[in-house]
Amino acid sequence: MEKYDIAIIGGGPAGIMAAIAASRTSRVILLEKNPSLGRKLLLTGGGRCNITNNKPIKQLLTFFNNKNFLKHSFYTFTNDDLFSLFDFDFIEEDDNRIFPETEKSIDVLNGLIDKLDDVVISYNFEVKKITEDFVINDCVKASKIIIATGGITYPQTGCSPDNYFLTSQPITDIRYGLAPLITKKDLSAIAGVTLNDVVISYNKNKVRGNVLFSHVGLTGPGIINLSNEISQVISYNLLDDEPVLDFEIAIDLCPGFTREQLQDRFSNEFQSRGKTHLKNYLKTFLTNSFIEYFLNESNLDGNLELSRINKKSKNRLIENLKRFTFEITGFNTDLAKVTIGGVDLKNVNPKTMESTVIHNLYFAGEALDLHGPTGGYNLKIAFSTGYLAGLSASEK
Numbered sequence: 001m002e003k004y005d006i007a008i009i010g011g012g013p014a015g016i017m018a019a020i021a022a023s024r025t026s027r028v029i030l031l032e033k034n035p036s037l038g039r040k041l042l043l044t045g046g047g048r049c050n051i052t053n054n055k056p057i058k059q060l061l062t063f064f065n066n067k068n069f070l071k072h073s074f075y076t077f078t079n080d081d082l083f084s085l086f087d088f089d090f091i092e093e094d095d096n097r098i099f100p101e102t103e104k105s106i107d108v109l110n111g112l113i114d115k116l117d118d119v120v121i122s123y124n125f126e127v128k129k130i131t132e133d134f135v136i137n138d139c140v141k142a143s144k145i146i147i148a149t150g151g152i153t154y155p156q157t158g159c160s161p162d163n164y165f166l167t168s169q170p171i172t173d174i175r176y177g178l179a180p181l182i183t184k185k186d187l188s189a190i191a192g193v194t195l196n197d198v199v200i201s202y203n204k205n206k207v208r209g210n211v212l213f214s215h216v217g218l219t220g221p222g223i224i225n226l227s228n229e230i231s232q233v234i235s236y237n238l239l240d241d242e243p244v245l246d247f248e249i250a251i252d253l254c255p256g257f258t259r260e261q262l263q264d265r266f267s268n269e270f271q272s273r274g275k276t277h278l279k280n281y282l283k284t285f286l287t288n289s290f291i292e293y294f295l296n297e298s299n300l301d302g303n304l305e306l307s308r309i310n311k312k313s314k315n316r317l318i319e320n321l322k323r324f325t326f327e328i329t330g331f332n333t334d335l336a337k338v339t340i341g342g343v344d345l346k347n348v349n350p351k352t353m354e355s356t357v358i359h360n361l362y363f364a365g366e367a368l369d370l371h372g373p374t375g376g377y378n379l380k381i382a383f384s385t386g387y388l389a390g391l392s393a394s395e396k
Contacts, residue, residue, distance in 0.1 A: 001141050004141070005143050006022045008031065009166070010147065011121070012037075012366075014381075018387065021386070022390035029140060033126045034157070035124055053096050053375050064377070073350070088100060097376050145361050148367060169361070170347055170357070171342065173235075176227070176231055176238070177338040178227060180217055182331065183217040184328070187214065201226075202229060205229035209222025217332060219332070252321075259318055259319075270306040277303055279295060285321060300313060340369075354392060362389040365386055
């Protein structure tokens, strides 16, 4: 039986970073289910790898529900620490998103793998059993174990619900995060159309951002981030069953105007520009390629001159501009980017990532009940918690 100081289960971003940190002082084995490391990392940022978000740490933490848990790991392993691992530069884009200058995720993965020279890597190793004395699959014995098996999204990368049951560690409800939404109505007619800088809401939860229409529903940064809020409000657990959804979301197409401001503006301009057709007038407020769909759904005649629009139609126009609704029937699960839920943080020490239930057992990355919005936030979690777990486990 092979014996190691530390066994790390999962060769994604968190597991690789844990191995880098731990191998500096300890004998480490990295157990990977796939024939290669970092499969999910290669998919991030559309293959460009949005490696992190470069906001100052204090500001960055405000984007997470569990900011107090993350604080120590973020300060222990900063973005500067991450950048120093690579021999190439990075570029910063809108909203402080960071990408490698090559814009290729494979370069990030290879840069990390280059730091694993002192790590034993066992590929095609699916962990089936861990005994109480840390014997894995009856063939590997470790003094300490770090679990970095990820969540449930992208099962082709090795993620599986079975990973949550490798230990007796308490698990919260498991849900989809950063997922497009499937609509009841077919949106093929406007597939590819983008609504820029709108406000999307579900009950009291609101997110500002862009919305992209697909053939089966809604996506884009605004929708993707709102899906996190929806998943945390709706009660379901993927370890039990797939959710059956039926709810409504609303889009404020004119967030820069109140209803009253639109009312005043329309009262003036419907007279001063009375001969203008409604479909042409709406170009001031809406994307051109969305206007026809909007008018049809609002039951309004786009060829009607502004001066001929009655009060009832004007009120309906305002209502739909401020609250254009879609019925949602599900998450587009094939495209969900992260998992909401995981190892309960109540039973993990945020200063070390060690379990408070099982001594010498550590967790990192998406296996934990941690998640953030789109834009490099989730890889930041993976790298920082992974490094802290590896560093802590390697301390004698």
